[in-house]
Structures are given as structure tokens and as C-alpha cells.
Amino acid sequence: MADFHDIVDFVRASFAEPDAFIPLHDPRFVGNEKRYLNECIDSNFVSSVGAFVGRFEEMCAEFTGARFAVAAMNGTAALHMALQLVGVRRGDEVLTQALTFIATANAISYTGAEPVFLDVDRDTLGLSPDALAWWLEANVELKAGIPINRTTQRRVAACVPMHTFGHPAKLGDLELVLDRYGIPMVEDSAESIGSYYKGQHTGTTGKLGVLSFNGNKLITTGGGGMILTDDEGLAQKAKHLTTQAKIPHSWEFVHDQIGYNYRLTNVNAAIGCAQMEQLEYLLGLKRELAEKYRSFFEGTELQFVSEPVGCKSNYWLNAVLTKDREQRDELLKYTNKHGVMTRPIWELMSRLPMFKDCQNDGLVNSIWLADRVVNIPSGAPIRGYGKNIA
Template sequence: MRRNSLDLTAIVDAIEEVLPREQEFIALHEPYLVGNEWTYIKECLDTGWVSSVGKFVDKFEKDLAEYTGSKHAIAVVNGTAALHICLKLVGVAENDEVLIPSLTFIATANAVSYCGAIPHFVDSAINTLGLDPKKLDSYLQEIIVMKNGFSYNKETGNRIKAVVPMHTFGHPVDLDLLVNVCEKYNIELVEDAAESLGSYYKNQHTGTFGKVSALSFNGNKIITTGGGGAILTNDEKLAKLAKHLTTTAKVPHRWEFVHDHIGYNYRLPNINAALGCAQLEKLADYINKKRALAKRYDEMLKDIDGITFFKEPDFAKSNYWLNVILLDEANLELRDMLLRILNDKGIMTRPVWTLLHKLPMFRECPKMDLSTSKLLEKQIINIPSSVVLGDSYNA
């Protein structure tokens, strides 16, 4: 039984035991570039194909689709752009409400706002750190009225068009339950899979449960294109429209410039896609290293009273993008002290994002009871999770 005390020295010692001793500074998550990156990028430079078209864009999209099991992948300039287009593709319109966790990176809410829509904040589950489908279902039963087959918020009068679960730190939400909620209320499921490339829910890759989903390849993600993202979909028509909208909606012609929609210059350059192709070739090994690192952390931290190392839900296989320790409720006031000690030692650690409903631009948005999110905000500490840190533990 855990005691209501926290041995900060024991925690620091355990984390230091996992990490390489020779490094003065250890980042939270940094790129791992050990494959064909130089070769592929040099080819772009040698041939001049460095911009928005080229063979590496096509290859990256094909390889992503094959890896995730999605029929189509459309590469774009970043994960926020991917999510923005996903919301457009499922028909999110001005003044629609989109259900998103308050415990997520701000890009989730920003993408909703780009559509002129309204973020509607919902609570997270303690066992996934992501959106809680059971609690959401109970909440929607209270606030929704159905009109012409669509869900409307009876308090605001706005249509509730979509829900965007974010697979927090790579850990999948309970997608079966969430799919049921979406079907019950005719709400579109758009997965924010920015952090979960390589994560599986019941042996199916995240990002393949709704009509569309978004991935991110920012410099701190499990693989990187420097900056980049992708849209996943099994719908051929939506895939073609996504490609069209993200290439400024230009109608193909040998010399004329005709555009038939408001489009977006969201194309991923070939040189970035080249980096992504090389990274994707190593992804299976990266995941093995990250899971080995998580296992080592768990071994070193499991007997320390006052904290819990967060592990993947039973129904999932996670990429463990960012490792998490949770403070027991009795020790929440020691969070900042632990963060200070570790960062002073050159071990980069951080709390979770500020809950989005607290930010000035979102304070007036609708929200449900967020008690679990508020607790998690105080409990979560992310610890170093770079692929290279798992080298010595990967069997």
C-alpha cells in the first residue's frame, strides 16, 4: 500500500539509473537519424527536386498507408494542417461544435477554430489519459437534442458535428466505446493521431477508425520529416479531395491557373518527405527501443511510494512516445520541486499542457465536468523518452 509521502531522491536516482551517465543534458525527445536520411536528402539536392512534388512524396504516402493499414495517406506540411483538413472533409462548418479533450496540445483546438467552429471541451479517462467515452456518453444524453438526424447542443443551439480524440503520449483511447458513441449521436469521428504512429488498438493501427485522421512528424515525434503531417483515410473520394485542397485546389492544366475551391498551400516538400521515408524504414526498430525504455523505467520506479509509472491500457499496444509518471494525489504539491531538481540536473522533464479551457481564447467555450483532466494536469510529469535512450535495453 502506498504511503502519503514522496522520496524525491529515490525518484531522481531511479531515473538517473535508466539514463546514460555520460550526457550532461538529456532532452525530452529528440530525433534519431541513423538510416538513409543523408542518402535520400542528397538525392533531392543532386536532382533539384526539393519542393512540393517528387518521388519521395509519393513514396512516403505509399509507405505510410501500408504501415498503418489505411488505404490512403496524404502528406502535408504539419499535423495541425492535417487536422484542419480532416475537419473540413467531414463537413465541420462555422459555429458547429467539435468535442475535444481539454487535456491535449493546443493544435487540436486551433484546427477546430480555423474552421470557424467552436471547441467543446470534454473530460479524459485515468486509464488512457485520453478522451473518456463512457463519461462523454452520459454527458451527451443530458445536453443533446436530435434534429433531422443531427445532434444539437440544446443549451447553445449549435450542431455538434464531430469528436476528436487525441491519443495522449501515444496511448490509444478506448475506440470501440467511442465509435459506439459516435454512431449513437451521428457525430463524426476524427482521430488526432499526431502522437500515436506505431500504436495499436486491439491490433488495429490508430488513425484508421473514423473517416479521416491526422498524423504529425514534428521534430519531437517518433519519426520526423522536420515539420510535417499526414491525413489518413480509407475513402478514395475524400483522399482525392484532401490532395486537391492541400495543393491550393488547383485544377490540373499544362499552363493555366484555375482553382475551384478555397484551397490551402499545405503540401509537404519532397526534401522533407525524403527524410520521412528514411525514418519510416526504421520505425519498427524505434518502437522496440521505446518500449524497452518504458519497461526499464517501470522496473526502476515501480517500488517507489507516491508515484505510478503510466503503462499502456490492456486493449492497446503503445509506441510510448512520451513516458509519464503520475504523482499520487497526496503528493501533488511536490510536482514543481521534482521538475526543478530533474531539470537542474540536465534531465529535461515537463508537466502536461495547460488545460485548454483555461486559456483566454477558449474560456467561454462549452465544457463538461473536467474533474479527471484537472487532476491529471497536476499529476503528470513527462520524462526523457528519445529513441536513442532505449538502445541499451532493446533486446
């Protein structure tokens, strides 16, 4: 196989950086970002009121194919809001995967519900329809049409699959299982703008979906999120609740329910508009890099994680599978020591102290993957770009 020295050399050659530190994923500003920011400053509209917020929402809706897009201050806030909108309440249970970034589980906890952690598929790294079907059959019954956990007597209020590293989960199969129980799907598409399941953009199969525009995402607003839905009523309610539930009025301050200060600022949205203009270009560079990695690792002991069959991935974070945890740790140690940033996949949610008592199904594939996944540098490789930024 290619030894670790060869891997470091290949990464450096791919980014045309023979000596510099290679980050895992850094942003690319190659368009109108500065121009649009100046427009915000010149207009004095820098907060949540301004033309760029609406424009950014329209661009995201058009790109993803969602009827409506509602901007939020970050992906976690967007997911919290989406869960509220489908009716998740304190004392409910929400099905999700243990192999995810902590924001997924945190957003569920913000509602007062408890996450139930189910296994993933090895080919998608996303929630397994088979694991979902098995757990529901073993644990849930319908009482007056409401899915109730037989053991806890709690309502199962929603399911949140996450598209890991931009690779789409098996949405069609998940939807078929959930429909039998009347459980709404909320897609955590934080990592997957530009990814498609059987030709449909992620985040648009479930009742709602969310995107993230954090600084480490494929495109960024510095910090930002987006709620996607085809339901006009939910979109209107999302916009109302994320703006402190304020009733529109020329001068009065009247609020009709508990709301949230979750709206995206015009400054952030301005960056987002400029980034959206470059999205297709950046997606192309990301797929080129992924193909280089796939070819490089072919025939070695390390297996490159490719997009699932029938899907198109944005390859937000490229990843390889090592043969075991020992090799994983050796790769992590060597690459980071030699200036190439690599990272393991997140610690399983079920192993964190605040979630250790939550229900899970054994998580066989999740544990197997946690011992083997290593993320490798994945920023869009633009020649000479790194020399122009701090």
C-alpha cells in the same frame, strides 16, 4: 520510494550519459536521411513535387493499414483539413478533450467552429466514452437526423479524441456512442504512430485520422503531417485542397475553390522515408525504455503510466503520476535543475484565455491528471548517439 536523486541517476544510466543534458525527446537519424536528401538536391525536386512525397504516403498507408494517406506540411494543418473534409463549418461545435496539446483546439478554431471540452479517462488519458455519452444525453437531440445542442442550437459536427502520449483512447466505445448520434470521429493521432487499439492502428478507426512528424515526435520529417482515411473520395479531395485546389493542367492556373498551401515538401518527405525505414527499430527501443521505467518506479510513490489494457502503445512520451501537485512541482524543479528535462502535462484548454468560455463538463479527471502528470526523457536510447550530434 526512489528519491529524486535516484531518478536522475537512473535516467542518466538509461541513456548512457553520466554528465550531459538529457532532453525530453530528441530525434534519431540512423538511416538513409542524408542519402535521400542528397537525391532531392541532385534532382532539383525539393518542393511539393517529387518522388519522395508519394513514397512517404505509400509507406504510411502500408504501415498503418489505412487505404489512403495524404501528406501535409504539419499535423495541425492535417487536422484542420480533416475537419474540413468531414464538413465542420463556422458556427458548429466539435467535441474534444481539454487535456490535449493546443493544436487540437486550434485546428477546430480554424474552421470557425467552437470546441466543447469533455473529460478523459485516467487509465488512457484520452477522451472518456462515459463523459461523451453523458454530455450528449444531457445536451444533444436529433433534429431531422442532425445532432443539435439544445442550449446553443448549434450543430455538433464532429468529435476529436486525442491519443495522449501515444496511448490509445477507447476507440470502440467512443465509436458506439458517436454512431448513435451520427457524429463523425476524426482521430488526433499526432503522437501515436506505431500505437494500436485492439490490433488496429490508431488513426484508422475514425472517418479520418492524422499523424504528426514534428521534430519531437517518434519519427520526424522536421515538420510534417499525414491524413489517413479509407475513403477514396475524401483522400482525393484532401490532396486537391492541400494543393491550392488547382485543377491539373499542363500550363493553365485554374482553381475551382478556396484551397490551402498545405502540401509536404519533397525534402521533408525524403527524411520521412528514411525515418519510416527505421520505425520498427525505434519502436522496439522505446518499448524497452518504457519497461525499464515501469520496473524502476514499481513500488514507489510515483506511478508509471502504462499502455491501456488491450492496446499497444508507442510510448512516445513516458510519464509518471505524482501524489499531488506539490510533489509534481518538486520533481520538475529538481530534475530540470540537475540537467534532466521533465515537463508537466499541457495546461488544460479550458484554462486558456481564448477557450475559457467554451463549454465543458467539469473535467474532474483532467484536473486531477493536470496536477500530477510529469513527462520524463523518452528519446530512443541509442548508445553513443548523442555524442555524434550537435
